[in-house]
Structures are given as C-alpha cells and as structure tokens.
Amino acid sequence: KQEVTQIPAALSVPEGENLVLNCSFTDSAIYNLQWFRQDPGKGLTSLLLIQSSQREQTSGRLNASLDKSSGRSTLYIAASQPGDSATYLCAVYPNFGNEKLTFGTGTRLTIIP
C-alpha cells in the first residue's frame, strides 16, 4: 500500500527566505505527482503537476522536483511571502488509469512578516 509522508509537519520561516518542503512515497512505481496548497477552510489549489517522464516543473517562485527512484519530491519556494502561508500537500497517482490519488500528510507553512 502506497504511503506518502511529508516532513516537516509544520514550518515557520521569516519572510523573504527560500524554503524546501519534502514529500516521500514508499512505492516508487508512481505515474504522476501533484502539489497542492490548502488555505484554512478552503479547498485545494493545484500548484504543479509533474508527469512521470519529467523531473521538475516550475511556476513563478515555485519549483517542484521528482525523483521516482528514491521515492522523493521536493517543493522549493523562493523569496517566501506571507501569502504563501498555507498547508501544502503532495499527492501521487499510482499508475496510468488508477484514479485514486494518495495524499501526503501535509506541511503547514507559516511565513512570518
């Protein structure tokens, strides 16, 4: 059974710092991986989708990498801002045609102004 873990569970950093969020999965035979953010009381907002053939994706100040062989993905946030405060979730697609995403445990990020 696929298990997805995110470390740390919570992180507080001063505004302006660069930071890295980690996502580990136990079964490396995944298809794709997607990063989301969730604001309190809200749904999930998609950040980046990394296809199985890709190693990284970038969007603005965000960069996500994927290393399937080691079962890891990282989300890099550059020049953090208070508006980045949210819970960040990674989710893995087990294989093509399997629609059940397995979500990570989440990292609650707080950016201190």
Next chain:
Amino acid sequence: GAGVSQSPSNKVTEKGKDVELRCDPISGHTALYWYRQSLGQGLEFLIYFQGNSAPDKSGLPSDRFSAERTGGSVSTLTIQRTQQEDSAVYLCASSLRGLGVDGYTFGSGTRLTVV
C-alpha cells in the same frame, strides 16, 4: 464554468437525516471525483466518475453513501441516515481526461456537520 463549484458550502444536519451535496465540474471535464477530509485526517477517496459511469466506487464507506452524475456534468453525493462520524469536508474535483494525465482541479468543498 471557470472552476469547480460545490454547494452548499456549509451544511448542518441532524443525525439520521439525509443530505445531498452538489458538485458542478469545469465544463468539458470528463472525470469527476469525490474526496472526504475529516478533522485531523488526510484526504480519503470516495468515488470516481468517467462521464456518467462510476468505474470506481470502492471508497464509499458504507451503503448509506451514494453518488450519481448526470449529463456528464453535475454530480450529487447523497448520504442517508447521517451519523456524527460523517462530519467532514467533502471535496469534489474534476479533470479534463482523468487517467492521471491532466491533474485535478478541486472545488472549495462542503463542510458537513452532523449534530
């Protein structure tokens, strides 16, 4: 529509009552999903639709839960005889083609409280 729309945003119901939760996916998205997020828990898969059919209902926790999708668009999740353990945020998502190719877009969720 521009995004995935869910209604109501909040629902408080008495134990034993039936509730219906609605999801309006992005226009043209063939795949639709329901997930549940309980307090302090992760996201739990409930059901997946491709068009109007539901190839995977394996996540529905009991026979009190059912879902349908009509016209390849709007979906309704029905919970009969609600119990307190059904209290959670119910999230709907849609995807252009599904199959893990295009990624998910989530709605804002329906927060269900059973009292």
